[in-house]
Amino acid sequence: MQFSLTNQFKEKLKDEIQNQNVDFIKRSFDGISYIDITELLSEFNSVDSKYVIDNIDIETSAMIISELDEDDRKNFLKIFSAKEISKFIMIIDSDDAVDILSELDEEKRDKTILEINDLEKSKNLKKLLKYDDNVAGGLMAIELVKCNINWKINQCIDLIKKQAKNVSNIYSVYVTDNKGKLLGKVSLKDIILAKDNSRIKDVYDDYIISVDANMDQEEVSQIMQKYDLTVLPVINKRGKLLGRITIDDVVDVITETAEEERQIMSGITSDVEEDDSVWELSNARLPWLIIGILGGLFGAFFLGSFENNYFKDNQIFLSLSFFIPLIMATAGNVGIQSSSIVIQSLSNPSAFESSVTNRLFKVLFVSIINGIVLSIIVYSGLILFDYLNYLDFELYSQTAIIVSISLFSIVIVSSVLGTITPIILDKLNFNPALASGPFITTTNDLIALAIYFFVALFLGGI
Amino acid sequence: MQFSLTNQFKEKLKDEIQNQNVDFIKRSFDGISYIDITELLSEFNSVDSKYVIDNIDIETSAMIISELDEDDRKNFLKIFSAKEISKFIMIIDSDDAVDILSELDEEKRDKTILEINDLEKSKNLKKLLKYDDNVAGGLMAIELVKCNINWKINQCIDLIKKQAKNVSNIYSVYVTDNKGKLLGKVSLKDIILAKDNSRIKDVYDDYIISVDANMDQEEVSQIMQKYDLTVLPVINKRGKLLGRITIDDVVDVITETAEEERQIMSGITSDVEEDDSVWELSNARLPWLIIGILGGLFGAFFLGSFENNYFKDNQIFLSLSFFIPLIMATAGNVGIQSSSIVIQSLSNPSAFESSVTNRLFKVLFVSIINGIVLSIIVYSGLILFDYLNYLDFELYSQTAIIVSISLFSIVIVSSVLGTITPIILDKLNFNPALASGPFITTTNDLIALAIYFFVALFLGGI
Numbered sequence: 011m012q013f014s015l016t017n018q019f020k021e022k023l024k025d026e027i028q029n030q031n032v033d034f035i036k037r038s039f040d041g042i043s044y045i046d047i048t049e050l051l052s053e054f055n056s057v058d059s060k061y062v063i064d065n066i067d068i069e070t071s072a073m074i075i076s077e078l079d080e081d082d083r084k085n086f087l088k089i090f091s092a093k094e095i096s097k098f099i100m101i102i103d104s105d106d107a108v109d110i111l112s113e114l115d116e117e118k119r120d121k122t123i124l125e126i127n128d129l130e131k132s133k134n135l136k137k138l139l140k141y142d143d144n145v146a147g148g149l150m151a152i153e154l155v156k157c158n159i160n161w162k163i164n165q166c167i168d169l170i171k172k173q174a175k176n177v178s179n180i181y182s183v184y185v186t187d188n189k190g191k192l193l194g195k196v197s198l199k200d201i202i203l204a205k206d207n208s209r210i211k212d213v214y215d216d217y218i219i220s221v222d223a224n225m226d227q228e229e230v231s232q233i234m235q236k237y238d239l240t241v242l243p244v245i246n247k248r249g250k251l252l253g254r255i256t257i258d259d260v261v262d263v264i265t266e267t268a269e270e271e272r273q274i275m276s277g278i279t280s281d282v283e284e285d286d287s288v289w290e291l292s293n294a295r296l297p298w299l300i301i302g303i304l305g306g307l308f309g310a311f312f313l314g315s316f317e318n319n320y321f322k323d324n325q326i327f328l329s330l331s332f333f334i335p336l337i338m339a340t341a342g343n344v345g346i347q348s349s350s351i352v353i354q355s356l357s358n359p360s361a362f363e364s365s366v367t368n369r370l371f372k373v374l375f376v377s378i379i380n381g382i383v384l385s386i387i388v389y390s391g392l393i394l395f396d397y398l399n400y401l402d403f404e405l406y407s408q409t410a411i412i413v414s415i416s417l418f419s420i421v422i423v424s425s426v427l428g429t430i431t432p433i434i435l436d437k438l439n440f441n442p443a444l445a446s447g448p449f450i451t452t453t454n455d456l457i458a459l460a461i462y463f464f465v466a467l468f469l470g471g472i
Numbered sequence: 473m474q475f476s477l478t479n480q481f482k483e484k485l486k487d488e489i490q491n492q493n494v495d496f497i498k499r500s501f502d503g504i505s506y507i508d509i510t511e512l513l514s515e516f517n518s519v520d521s522k523y524v525i526d527n528i529d530i531e532t533s534a535m536i537i538s539e540l541d542e543d544d545r546k547n548f549l550k551i552f553s554a555k556e557i558s559k560f561i562m563i564i565d566s567d568d569a570v571d572i573l574s575e576l577d578e579e580k581r582d583k584t585i586l587e588i589n590d591l592e593k594s595k596n597l598k599k600l601l602k603y604d605d606n607v608a609g610g611l612m613a614i615e616l617v618k619c620n621i622n623w624k625i626n627q628c629i630d631l632i633k634k635q636a637k638n639v640s641n642i643y644s645v646y647v648t649d650n651k652g653k654l655l656g657k658v659s660l661k662d663i664i665l666a667k668d669n670s671r672i673k674d675v676y677d678d679y680i681i682s683v684d685a686n687m688d689q690e691e692v693s694q695i696m697q698k699y700d701l702t703v704l705p706v707i708n709k710r711g712k713l714l715g716r717i718t719i720d721d722v723v724d725v726i727t728e729t730a731e732e733e734r735q736i737m738s739g740i741t742s743d744v745e746e747d748d749s750v751w752e753l754s755n756a757r758l759p760w761l762i763i764g765i766l767g768g769l770f771g772a773f774f775l776g777s778f779e780n781n782y783f784k785d786n787q788i789f790l791s792l793s794f795f796i797p798l799i800m801a802t803a804g805n806v807g808i809q810s811s812s813i814v815i816q817s818l819s820n821p822s823a824f825e826s827s828v829t830n831r832l833f834k835v836l837f838v839s840i841i842n843g844i845v846l847s848i849i850v851y852s853g854l855i856l857f858d859y860l861n862y863l864d865f866e867l868y869s870q871t872a873i874i875v876s877i878s879l880f881s882i883v884i885v886s887s888v889l890g891t892i893t894p895i896i897l898d899k900l901n902f903n904p905a906l907a908s909g910p911f912i913t914t915t916n917d918l919i920a921l922a923i924y925f926f927v928a929l930f931l932g933g934i
Binding site: 180273350375384 | 507698702719727734740791801842849883910
């Protein structure tokens with residue numbers, strides 16, 4: 011049943027667009043999901059894509075426009091007139107319409123809204139445009155079916171029949187009082203099961219979860235996930251029903267959040283994908299690499315001045331320097347492990363959080379165990395190696411002591427830092443995933459280096 | 473409307489459980505979502521939780537059992553008899569029932585199935601148990617409403633009325649032929665809109681996306697996301713309708729996949745959470761830390777033998793060692809950036825992938841640009857620093873040349889490795905996110921160190 015996109019068909023379509031073979035285009039896309047057409051058109055240039063859009067039915071075209079990736083659409087719509095865009099806006103759901111409008115520049119946006127023939131629709135869109143992109147109001151569509159609690163089932167069915175064309179997915183009908191305050195819902199199943207002369211009052215379900223229009227989208231997504239909701243009504247402060255959020259928008263939020271987190275963790279600044287230009291890709295990577303380089307230069311100057319000022323015996327500094335990779339890698343691994351566990355519980359908040367102090371005590375325990383195990387491994391490894399190779403035992407056993415003691419301290423310090431940092435970032439309203447990113451890991455590296463050489467200094471190894 | 477969980481209520485409930493105050497328990501949980509009760513009970517011990525479960529209505533209890541986290545449930549159900557478990561199984565949807573059964577040990581599983589009074593249900597569950605956890609068949613529930621294409625709408629409505637109790641969320645009715653082959657669907661909306669005497673044949677939608685029971689769950693999740701589906705029917709090889717997957721299960725798959733990826737990227741072996749025991753947490757972290765340590769030890773021996781064999785002049789080796797942190801940090805950052813971009817496009821596959829060769833050429837371009845920029849920064853930084861500090865110019869300009877040339881090579885090598893590794897891992901059916909994890913980054917570190925000192929060797933700096 012699924013349409014299979016092939017390179018062969020892509021080439022054929024390219025040719026037929028050149029030949030202006032409208033018939034071929036209409037025939038090929040008849041009965042094909044707009045989602046497949048969108049994927050196909052993303053392989054074509056704007057002019058060719060517009061030629062296809064202009065020559066298939068307007069319902070499908072409008073859905074394609076609403077399905078497009080934000081960045082692609084912003085560019086693509088530049089070659090459409092305000093009048094053309096307003097025709098799409100008239101057809102698609104208000105949540106998608108608002109997304110499109112907010113991507114246009116102000117002048118074109120105003121023009122497009124003026125071109126909308128439906129006065130109520132344009133009034134509603136203007137209201138929706140005021141919401142921030144990242145809150146419930148920015149995700150909701152106003153298209154829904156609601157009925158008064160005093161109605162009979164038959165009145166409700168008549169309304170569904172009347173509105174069926176405007177509302178794309180109806181799972182349930184919302185129940186409100188005379189002032190529009192949300193009271194509950196009736197599922198379509200219950201409407202089918204109810205007797206014709208029963209009243210909404212008698213069949214509706216007054217247990218309903220709703221969210222305020224200003225709630226943050228990640229909180230909205232957590233609620234929909236927690237309660238396994240397919241649709242979630244949005245209300246204002248006085249409880250009036252404003253719109254509804256559907257699960258597909260929330261799935262997008264979840265996917266975007268995960269992608270954003272991965273990019274932050276790996277030190278890529280903006281939202282890039284593999285098929286962006288070489289220049290964009292390079293630009294997105296350089297800033298964090300430069301921060302890493304500056305950290306590395308700082309580390310080099312630190313090591314240099316340390317060696318100049320404190321190390322009378324080059325030989326010891328030399329053998330210590332062999333373990334810089336080990337120290338840095340462990341500090342990095344421990345820090346990222348710790349912050350990743352905290353980030354996970356921050357993104358799945360529970361009603362009963364343990365306090366920061368309790369968390370730290372636990373992390374301390376875990377890191378002491380890990381620190382002891384790792385230090386023992388390193389110490390025995392070094393002693394064994396020296397023994398087998400008949401090396402200068404005094405020098406190397408001193409190195410082994412310095413390395414294992416500083417390793418132990420670094421495991422503890424990096425664990426604690428890795429735990430506190432995401433909590434602090436979260437409190438300051440930054441994304442806690444930043445704690446696994448290059449800025450914090452660079453700082454972590456430098457702290458580990460400092461601990462290593464100060465331990466060496468205090469143990470008199472110098 | 474939402475139930476708010478407070479520590480106060482938690483304490484009160486704890487006391488009333490001790491007092492065996494059944495009345496308080498029944499009263500407190502009346503009208504509360506099973507999801508909130510589940511979250512609350514996760515704070516209690518097994519015996520107290522079972523006391524609550526035994527004293528609220530069985531429908532809610534069954535939903536609580538199905539909502540529990542897999543690990544928690546495995547433990548919790550140990551104190552329930554096969555007969556008690558079978559009562560829950562009878563109530564909940566088959567997909568959740570199978571999850572519960574597959575967590576029991578074989579003996580208890582067989583006993584529980586024997587206790588199920590409904591012969592058809594137990595036969596179906598046995599069938600479902602054969603599917604792997606990670607394929608469509610393992611996600612699907614068999615509860616659905618289907619009707620024959622030759623029926624009238626009225627017959628269909630009668631069926632919905634009869635089955636309404638067994639199927640929790642009905643969005644649409646599936647249409648099949650006489651052999652049970654899936655032909656399409658009718659939405660409840662269309663059923664309400666249709667005239668009483670019309671036939672299914674005339675109102676059903678023959679455009680329907682379905683998946684094979686053996687399709688991998690991640691592919692299932694991609695299809696549901698791509699086509700914004702709330703329910704997805706599952707068929708066998710001959711097209712026969714077997715069951716349906718609902719979006720809430722797929723949302724769980726998406727969240728789990730993201731969490732798994734984060735854990736792999738940060739080097740945590742098993743599925744741990746912050747509230748697991750100190751021992752579990754330590755155990756989950758140690759393996760990757762030890763791999764990092766072994767890598768570090770290997771690096772130390774490499775540096776040691778390099779110094780012993782090649783460096784006649786300690787002074788040069790010393791000044792080179794100051795830049796080990798810079799070299800390692802950059803190699804790590806570049807590698808993780810590259811693999812993260814590839815992992816992203818592997819998890820959002822497009823119909824038109826660019827070939828591996830094209831990808832590599834692009835990565836090569838990007839890394840050449842980045843390598844040049846970073847080398848220039850490091851070279852100028854070092855020369856400026858030496859100039860301002862009147863240092864031994866010849867020695868330091870030699871170091872600057874070695875550091876910047878090896879930095880350039882390392883940026884290119886790490887980019888290419890970071891790009892190829894996830895592609896190879898994916899081809900071998902491993903999780904590509906492993907490429908950002910400690911094993912690969914440790915290897916990357918060692919390669920970078922080797923490049924650094926071999927460049928030094930070849931440039932005659934020794």
